[in-house]
Amino acid sequence: MTTDLPTPAAPLRIGTRGSPLALAQARETRARLMAAWDLPEEAFEIVVIKTTGDDRSLIDADVALKELGGKGLFTKEIEEDMISASIDIAVHSMKDMPTVQPEGLMLDCYLPREDVRDAFVSINHDGLHALPEGAVVGSSSLRRRAQLFARRPDLNVVEFRGNVQTRMKKLGDGVADATFLAMAGLRRLGMEDVVKSAIEVEDMLPAVAQGAIGIERRVSDTRAADMLAAIHNVETGQRLAAERSFLKGLDGSCQTPIAALAELDGGTLRLRGEILRPDGSEVLTDDRTAPIEDGAALGADMARDLRARAGVGFFDWH
Numbered sequence: 001m002t003t004d005l006p007t008p009a010a011p012l013r014i015g016t017r018g019s020p021l022a023l024a025q026a027r028e029t030r031a032r033l034m035a036a037w038d039l040p041e042e043a044f045e046i047v048v049i050k051t052t053g054d055d056r057s058l059i060d061a062d063v064a065l066k067e068l069g070g071k072g073l074f075t076k077e078i079e080e081d082m083i084s085a086s087i088d089i090a091v092h093s094m095k096d097m098p099t100v101q102p103e104g105l106m107l108d109c110y111l112p113r114e115d116v117r118d119a120f121v122s123i124n125h126d127g128l129h130a131l132p133e134g135a136v137v138g139s140s141s142l143r144r145r146a147q148l149f150a151r152r153p154d155l156n157v158v159e160f161r162g163n164v165q166t167r168m169k170k171l172g173d174g175v176a177d178a179t180f181l182a183m184a185g186l187r188r189l190g191m192e193d194v195v196k197s198a199i200e201v202e203d204m205l206p207a208v209a210q211g212a213i214g215i216e217r218r219v220s221d222t223r224a225a226d227m228l229a230a231i232h233n234v235e236t237g238q239r240l241a242a243e244r245s246f247l248k249g250l251d252g253s254c255q256t257p258i259a260a261l262a263e264l265d266g267g268t269l270r271l272r273g274e275i276l277r278p279d280g281s282e283v284l285t286d287d288r289t290a291p292i293e294d295g296a297a298l299g300a301d302m303a304r305d306l307r308a309r310a311g312v313g314f315f316d317w318h
């Protein structure tokens with residue numbers, strides 16, 4: 001391979017959001033590239049980009065969420081900077097990524113996946129099953145809210161946003177008895193100490209691509225393509241192919257209560273999928289296996305069948 005490797009004078013520019021988790025993910029990507037190509041830190045430049053999703057005033061206004069449908073809230077500005085070539089690659093939580101990339105951009109590099117489970121975070125309670133009748137839980141995730149209502153209609157759910165510290169303060173102030181966060185994010189931030197217990201996927205199926213980091217690049221950028229190929233994790237890519245095909249088939253976004261998890265066992269891929277009414281009153285699930293190479297087709301088939309079972313109006317809310 002005759003890649004012109006980046007140098008301190010002409011670094012590979014890594015675009016990222018400025019949140020602590022996004023920065024941790026960008027640094028992990030840089031560390032993996034440094035190790036794979038034996039390059040110094042100065043061969044990379046981490047470029048922080050502000051996105052619509054980072055704008056609290058917009059995110060808190062329902063109108064913004066409705067207008068954008070939740071799609072690309074965290075990615076639009078970063079992708080524009082990649083197209084205009086002011087950055088070369090962008091590091092994303094795949095959970096927040098739309099299923100289709102803008103013209104000229106692509107995703108073909110995924111890092112090894114972290115813990116896919118949700119974390120139960122609480123000061124006084126040990127886990128979901130230990131929550132007393134009528135307890136107050138904080139979550140702004142449509143998926144987690146719907147999954148909680150489905151299992152525990154007695155719980156009261158309140159909006160909960162902010163970084164880990166903010167949420168812990170709210171718990172300390174008694175705003176809620178418990179909240180939920182992805183194990184992956186907490187591990188990557190080194191904040192696992194706030195976790196009371198990991199929720200098994202049988203109790204709460206994770207969001208599509210939870211725990212996975214993807215690295216986007218320009219289709220035409222062969223240097224980035226070569227560099228990223230060296231750190232690509234094949235298994236993560238195979239699992240996400242099935243999960244994201246499922247999401248795409250449901251026309252879903254992070255604003256829809258959809259959950260899915262693909263796992264590999266030898267040459268076989270198992271895909272579990274779930275769609276819920278936002279109030280948890282109805283849950284449709286499916287669980288199938290196929291050869292790994294048929295994962296995307298499996299996801300599309302499962303989405304089509306669940307759609308048919310759901311009928312019209314299943315996802316309506318407000």
Ligand SMILES: NCc1[nH]cc(CCC(=O)O)c1CC(=O)O
Pocket residue numbers: 093094095096180181182183184185209210211212213254
């Ligand atoms: N939607 C926000 C978001 N996007 C990715 C993560 C965590 C890391 C991951 O799941 O990969 C989170 C926060 C959370 O759900 O706790």
